[in-house]
Amino acid sequence: MSSLLDVMDLRTRFHTPEGTVYAVNGASFHVDEGETLAVVGESGCGKSVSMLSVLQLIAVPPGEIVGGVALYRGQDLLRKSEREMEAIRGPEIAMIFQDPMTSLNPVLTIGRQITESLRTHLGMDRKTADARALALLEMVGISDPSDRLSDYPHQFSGGMRQRVMIAMALSCNPSLLIADEPTTALDVTIQSQIVELVTRIRDQVHMAVIWITHDLGVVAGIADRVIVMYAGFIVEEAGVNDLYENPCHPYTTALLEALPRVDRRRDRRLKSIPGAPPSLLVEPHGCPFVLRCEHAIERCRTENPPLTAARQAGHNTACWVDTKTRGQR
Amino acid sequence: MTRYIIRRFLQGIPLLFIISVVLFVLMMTMGDPIATMGGRSITRQADRVRLTRQLGLDKPLYVQYIYWLVGNDWTKVDLDGDGVAETAGTRRGILRGDFGTSLVNRGEPVLQVIWERLPNTLLLMLASEVVVVLGAFLVGIYSALRQYSAWDHFITALLFIGYSMPIFFIALLSMYIFAVLFKRWGLPYLPTVGMFDPQVGKTTGQVLLHMVLPVLSMSIVSFASYSRYIRSTMLEVLGQDYIRTAKSKGLTRQDIIFVHALKNASLPIVTVVGLDLPFLLGGAVVTERIFAWPGTGRLFLDHVARGDMPVVMGILMLISVAVIIFQIITDVVYAWLDPRIRYEA
Amino acid sequence: MNSEVLRIATINADELETPPLSLGQLAWRRFRRHKLAVIGAGVLLLLFLYAFAGALFFSESYANHNDTSLRLDAPTYSHPFGTDTIGRDILARTVYGGQISLLIGLFAVLIETSCGILVGAIAGYYGGLVDNILMRITEAMLNIPEIFLLIVMAKFLSGKIPDMTIMGRTFSGSVVLIVIIIGGTSWMYLARIVRAEFLSLKENDFVLAARATGTSNLRIIFLHILPNSIAPIVVTATLGVANAILSEAYISFLGLGVQPPTATWGNMLDGANNYLDSAPWLWFFPGLLILLTVLSINFLGDGIRDALDPRSRTV
Numbered sequence: 001m002s003s004l005l006d007v008m009d010l011r012t013r014f015h016t017p018e019g020t021v022y023a024v025n026g027a028s029f030h031v032d033e034g035e036t037l038a039v040v041g042e043s044g045c046g047k048s049v050s051m052l053s054v055l056q057l058i059a060v061p062p063g064e065i066v067g068g069v070a071l072y073r074g075q076d077l078l079r080k081s082e083r084e085m086e087a088i089r090g091p092e093i094a095m096i097f098q099d100p101m102t103s104l105n106p107v108l109t110i111g112r113q114i115t116e117s118l119r120t121h122l123g124m125d126r127k128t129a130d131a132r133a134l135a136l137l138e139m140v141g142i143s144d145p146s147d148r149l150s151d152y153p154h155q156f157s158g159g160m161r162q163r164v165m166i167a168m169a170l171s172c173n174p175s176l177l178i179a180d181e182p183t184t185a186l187d188v189t190i191q192s193q194i195v196e197l198v199t200r201i202r203d204q205v206h207m208a209v210i211w212i213t214h215d216l217g218v219v220a221g222i223a224d225r226v227i228v229m230y231a232g233f234i235v236e237e238a239g240v241n242d243l244y245e246n247p248c249h250p251y252t253t254a255l256l257e258a259l260p261r262v263d264r265r266r267d268r269r270l271k272s273i274p275g276a277p278p279s280l281l282v283e284p285h286g287c288p289f290v291l292r293c294e295h296a297i298e299r300c301r302t303e304n305p306p307l308t309a310a311r312q313a314g315h316n317t318a319c320w321v322d323t324k325t326r327g328q329r
Numbered sequence: 330m331t332r333y334i335i336r337r338f339l340q341g342i343p344l345l346f347i348i349s350v351v352l353f354v355l356m357m358t359m360g361d362p363i364a365t366m367g368g369r370s371i372t373r374q375a376d377r378v379r380l381t382r383q384l385g386l387d388k389p390l391y392v393q394y395i396y397w398l399v400g401n402d403w404t405k406v407d408l409d410g411d412g413v414a415e416t417a418g419t420r421r422g423i424l425r426g427d428f429g430t431s432l433v434n435r436g437e438p439v440l441q442v443i444w445e446r447l448p449n450t451l452l453l454m455l456a457s458e459v460v461v462v463l464g465a466f467l468v469g470i471y472s473a474l475r476q477y478s479a480w481d482h483f484i485t486a487l488l489f490i491g492y493s494m495p496i497f498f499i500a501l502l503s504m505y506i507f508a509v510l511f512k513r514w515g516l517p518y519l520p521t522v523g524m525f526d527p528q529v530g531k532t533t534g535q536v537l538l539h540m541v542l543p544v545l546s547m548s549i550v551s552f553a554s555y556s557r558y559i560r561s562t563m564l565e566v567l568g569q570d571y572i573r574t575a576k577s578k579g580l581t582r583q584d585i586i587f588v589h590a591l592k593n594a595s596l597p598i599v600t601v602v603g604l605d606l607p608f609l610l611g612g613a614v615v616t617e618r619i620f621a622w623p624g625t626g627r628l629f630l631d632h633v634a635r636g637d638m639p640v641v642m643g644i645l646m647l648i649s650v651a652v653i654i655f656q657i658i659t660d661v662v663y664a665w666l667d668p669r670i671r672y673e674a
Numbered sequence: 675m676n677s678e679v680l681r682i683a684t685i686n687a688d689e690l691e692t693p694p695l696s697l698g699q700l701a702w703r704r705f706r707r708h709k710l711a712v713i714g715a716g717v718l719l720l721l722f723l724y725a726f727a728g729a730l731f732f733s734e735s736y737a738n739h740n741d742t743s744l745r746l747d748a749p750t751y752s753h754p755f756g757t758d759t760i761g762r763d764i765l766a767r768t769v770y771g772g773q774i775s776l777l778i779g780l781f782a783v784l785i786e787t788s789c790g791i792l793v794g795a796i797a798g799y800y801g802g803l804v805d806n807i808l809m810r811i812t813e814a815m816l817n818i819p820e821i822f823l824l825i826v827m828a829k830f831l832s833g834k835i836p837d838m839t840i841m842g843r844t845f846s847g848s849v850v851l852i853v854i855i856i857g858g859t860s861w862m863y864l865a866r867i868v869r870a871e872f873l874s875l876k877e878n879d880f881v882l883a884a885r886a887t888g889t890s891n892l893r894i895i896f897l898h899i900l901p902n903s904i905a906p907i908v909v910t911a912t913l914g915v916a917n918a919i920l921s922e923a924y925i926s927f928l929g930l931g932v933q934p935p936t937a938t939w940g941n942m943l944d945g946a947n948n949y950l951d952s953a954p955w956l957w958f959f960p961g962l963l964i965l966l967t968v969l970s971i972n973f974l975g976d977g978i979r980d981a982l983d984p985r986s987r988t989v
Contacts, residue, residue, distance in 0.1 A: 017707060057576055061477060082582070089579030097577075102570040107592045107668055117578045152668040168578065347814040355826060489710075493916070493969040495923050497943060498961035501950065509951040521950075611821035615924055629822065630928065633829050645822055652817045 003030035003071075004176060004208050005054070005093075010068035012046075012053045015061060019281040023049045025232040027068075028307065031176065036202065036209040038223035038240070040216065040255075044277060046232040047212045051178045053078075055093060056085050072176075091121045094169035098181040100161035104153035110137075111149030114168050121172045136167040140197060159190035163197065170201065176208045183218060195222055216259060220244065225314070228252050231278050231288035234307060238315040248310045248317035250293045287320070295321040297328070330671060333664055337657045348649045349423075353394050356642050397429075398422050423646065429639035433632060439643040443625060449524060450624035453616070454609050456540060457548040462602060464552050469559025474586065476564060485560075491553035496612050500546040500619045507542060522621045543620045547612045551605060558601055562594045569593075596667055603659025607652050704981040711977020714970035721967050725772030732766035738935045739763075746953045756955035758942070768959055771937035774845075775919055776967070778853050778938070782918035785857025787911050790864025795895050797865070798872025809869070816862045821924060827855045828930040846936040856921050864910050871903035905982035912978055916971040923964050939964050 008028045014021040024046040031037045039047045052058050054070045054077055070077040077088065089095075097103040105113060114136060115129035124132065130149065137145035140163040153161060162182055169177055179198065183191040199222055202209050211222055219226055219240065226243045228236040228251065236249040247253045254273045275292040278284070287293070287300040299320050307316045308329070322329045381387050388396070400422030421427035428439035468484060475481045504521045511518035519542050520526065525535035566572065567590055575589045614626035621627070625644060632640040664670040705711060741761040749756040755764035797808040815823075828851070835847035875881070876899060884894050919939075925931035926940030934941060939960040946957035 055577060057573060086579045086581060089577055091579070095574075095577040097570060097574060099570060103574045105571040105575065105589050105593070107596075107666075108589070109668075116580060116584065120578075120580055120584070154669050165574075168574075344810065344813055344817065347810055348817060351811075351814055352818070358830075489972060490965070490969060493972050494965050495920055495927075495961065495968070497924070497927050498957075498965060501943075501946065501957050501961065504950055505954055509954075607817070607819035611819045611924075614821055614825070615927070618928065630825065633825055641826065645818065645826070648819060648822065649817050652819070656817075 004033045004035075004073065005210075006030040006069075006071040007050070007054060008069050008071075010050060010053055010070065011066045012049050012058060012063060013066055014063050020283075021280045022282075022284055023232055023280060024053060025284050027229070027232070027234050029227050029234060029237065031208050031210055033175070034202075034206045034208055036211060036222055036224045038219040038226045039210060039212045039229060040214065040219055040226055041229035042214055042277065044280065045229040047229050048180050050229070051095070051180060051210060051212065055089060055095060055178070056080070056082070057095075087121075090117050090174065091172040092174055093176045093178065094172070094174040095178040095180065096162070096165045096169045096182050099185050100158060100165050101153075101185075103165060104161060106153055109150050109152055110156070110164055114149075114164070114171055117168065117171045132171070133167075136171055137164070139170075139201070140164070140167045141193075142167075158186055159193065162186060162190075162194055166194075166197065166201075170205075170207075173205065174207065176210065177202070178210045178212070180212045181214070182211075184213070184215070191218070192221075198222070216255065228255070231284065232280065233284070233288055233304070233318060235289065235319070236315075236317045237307065238310075238312070242312050242315050246310075246312060246315070248315065248323060249289075249319050250295050250321070250323055251289050252317075253323060254292075287318075295319075295323055295326065297321060299328075330664065333670075334657075334661050337660055341653045341657055344653060345650065348653075349398065349646060350394065352642060352645050352649070353397060354390075356638050357390060357393070396420060396422065399424055400427060423643075428643040428646070431632075431637055431640050433635050433637040433640070439639045442640055443628065443643055443647065446623055446625045446628045449622060450610075450613050450617070450626060452536075453540065453543055453547060453613060453622065453624065456544045457551070457609060457612075458602070458605075460544060460548045461551045461555055462598075464548075465555035465559050466598075468552075468556040470563055470586070470591070472556070472560040473563035473567065485557070488553040488556050491549045492557065494550065496546055496550060496615050497619060499549050500542070500616060503542055503545055504619075524623055539620075539622075543616050543622055546619070547609065547616050550612070551609065555598070555601065555605075559594065559598060562597050563590060566590045566594045596663060599663045599666065600659060603655055603662075606655045607648075610648055610652075701981040705977050708977035708980060710973045711980075714973025714977065717966060717970035718974060721772065721963070721970070722776065725769055725776055728769035729773070732763075732769055734770055736763065736766050738937075746949070746956075748953075749955055755959045756953070758956055759949070764942070764955065764959055767937045767942060768939065768963055771939045771942055771960065772963060774849060774932060774936060774938045775922060775940065775964070778849065778856070778922045778932075779915045779919040781853045782856040782860070782922075783911050783914045785853065786861040786914060786918075787864060787907065789857065789861035790910075791868050791900070791907065793861065794865040794868025795872055795900065798869035799876055799891070799895055799899070801873075805869070808865075812862045812865050815859070816866075820859050820921065823859045824855055824921060824925050825928065825930055827859075828852070828925055831855070832930070832933075846933050848931065848933045849936060852922055852925065852931050856918050856925075860914060860917060860921070864907065864914070867906050867910055868903060871906060872899055875899045875902055908982065909975055909979040912971060912975040916968045916975070919964065919967055919971075 007030065010024055010027045012024040014023055027046065027050050029037070029039075039050070041047050049058065053065050056065075056077065058065065065078055068078065072088065072092065077085070080088070104110075111130065111133055114133040115124075115126075118124045118129040118132055119126075133149060134145045137148060142148055142160060142163055148156075153164075156164065165182070177198070182198075183194050186194065195218060198209065198211075201207070209222075211218070213219060223240045226236075226238060226240050227234050228243075228249065230251050236243070236247070236252045238246075238248075243252065244256065247256055251273075254271075257271045258273065260270055273292055278288055278291070284304065286302050287296070287305055290296045290300040293300065297320060303320070305318045305320045307318045309315070310317045320328055386393070397420075400420040402419055402421055420429065426440060428443075431437045431439055431442050434442055468488075472481050472484050507519045508521045509518075520539050521542060522539075524539050525531045526539075529535050572585060572589060575585045580589075610626075613624060614629060616622065617624045617626035618630060629641065629644050632644075739762065741757075743761065745757060745759055745761040747753060747757040747761075753763050753765065755768065758764055758767070793808055793812065797805040797812075831851055832848060835851045837847050838845050838850070872895075881894060881898060884898050889898070922931055922938060923940035923943070926938050927943045929941075929944050932938045932941050942960040943957045946953075949956050
């Protein structure tokens, strides 16, 4: 069975004056057509860098993709030239980013920023492109779109800007949309609107989505499958319901337990994970979670556990210990 | 937007007044017009007194300032020393364009003296500015795109050197190489004196030829600093999120550099170009002296040396006005170019 | 196995983090990485040695000793830089000229930094009418190109300051004059920068806290806010030395600066274009020295700016 996007053993590093940053250390995941994959993890765990690497959007230097393949419809994106990637970005894979304020060019009109993709990739002329841009703005819920085409980004509110970003991303009908924390910078009510918008469009056009977030609540609302990342590694992979009901990796368990819940007693302390994530300047050895894990054994220190199948189908975890039985896996 | 323009102009007016006061005080405390006009022939006290009265120097300072500003043809002055003001004044004041008459070029109106030389300086300055801006954009963008490469380092080092050279050193060096050494080696060489060869006449070709070395000297320093500035602005812009978005849309490299990046990077350049005018004017002084270019810079030096305060004041005042107007133009152009300011709610 | 688990879980995760460095240490680290800046500092040191230690090789009277029979000699072994229009050894004159040029640069910056900080701090801290007036004056002076002011002031104040004798050496009064007028026409840039710093810093809580405990305004300005705005001041002052040296060179080149027989790199170039082709050593060596000095100061200033700038541009 071939997936739409199949990434295997992706490794990305950054060479900084302070040393080498091991940002992504052997990430493997896949997305099928029309499927929504959520990527969860705390800041600095490598979720954004993985996706940027796939699209070759990492600045080289100081970045370097040292290994791995990213097969999109069977072709390795990591081996493509810049020219070839220009044809992929937009019509095949599109990306939206976290901060709509800084992600839109302040000196170009919204209309220009939407139509330039259309004219570059689909060869439309001015009139056709403008008409299509209008339709896109309507689709994402911008009122009075004909007036708004000639407006500049600073004349929009945060939520509207994100909608514009979505319109831009969808303009060439991509098969895969990568959304890098698109709602993190927005307030909660707008957040849900954006999530609902993407869900609606995704269902309409049968588009695959990779949704990066650190918010487990959003994941529940939008994802089919989830992967959990920690310190540049993928530590767990499961269907969304399965993940919430039967988390296997200690980190996932801890994450879920750290969530404040409405149905728990309010006078209990919130459970947090002791310690801090490891420094990415140190080449990883063994399991990255070992120092904070309450199930850690000697083997965890020396050998990095690979992603292996857990009890349920489609559920993989990178751990030496079975958290339920406390025995080795 | 119009309100912004009007506001900027209104802000400039009190500034000009303050400058005029500063310059006036400077002129009064530093010049000795009697000595200048009369030279060494004024020894008799009576003559000194008469001249003092004629030039209106016996009046209190603020009155002299007012006369300088708005003239004295609306009042009477006392020319014959009997304590009674009877003759109508003849000065119209600088606000009406009367900067007085030159003490050195007897009786010639200051504005005329300056006007004869002004176009020559403007020619040099305009040419320099064009060379600087075009060159700096080319080099700055190229360096930014080739960051970390050997070329980038080399160009940066060269720019540093260019930026640190005193103008006269550049002038002398270029004169030595392109005029003296080239001549010695039998190569075609560039002229170093004046605006044209008097034997050939003031043709366009002659002027252009004579302009090469002066413009070179004047532009290298500015070119070096602009290039560095454009390079760092481009680098900063290229690191912005919206460039990443543009890349993720699969736009071509040309589009990203010349539309998305350049449009943002050029904004600060406008400001810098506008603020550079005083420096360029100063450079003109030294350059004109070395190349014997008949411009306002040399005029300034000559007349300062001979103590001709009205001409000196006139030049200083005109320069200040030019600088302020240029700044206003720069601000307005910047506000117009940046949509965030143009479309302020 | 349980004891194993417990042992491992109690390892302190903080051990893996890098220890925090003080601001000064961070700045020094960043500075060291700037090879150009370090080279600049080195060259500057050499130039200072050249000017001041070089005095050990030539006496001042030798530098001023003129022998017209030797005038305009090309560089030879006994006069490595050649001789000038009245037969003085150019090498010796660049040594003593260097002393004056460098000292003028330093002292002028001292004056302009003091003035600039004073004006900027008062304007930024007190705001309101005081700020308005001070800024109008600053702007007015900024709008008149420095070199014109220098020329006028140099011309008309010349001769007003008498020669001085310090430590057995006679300095022309024009040296002090030049220092004063360069300092007096360059303080505006720093004043604007300091004012901007004060405007933003005075809103901070630490100022509020200082006021709440009854600290006098003077102490707040100089002991609390000023130390926090040290970075741009240091950078501007460093680059200001280059500017002062250049200004002195320009004004002396035009014949209005330091008067002979006191030598400066600038006034050694006065009239040099008359001998452009016949004696290029007249202007080449002093000009080169000026270039090296300004260049190394620029490198140094650039390095300092990057080292002290909180916006880290590493990745």
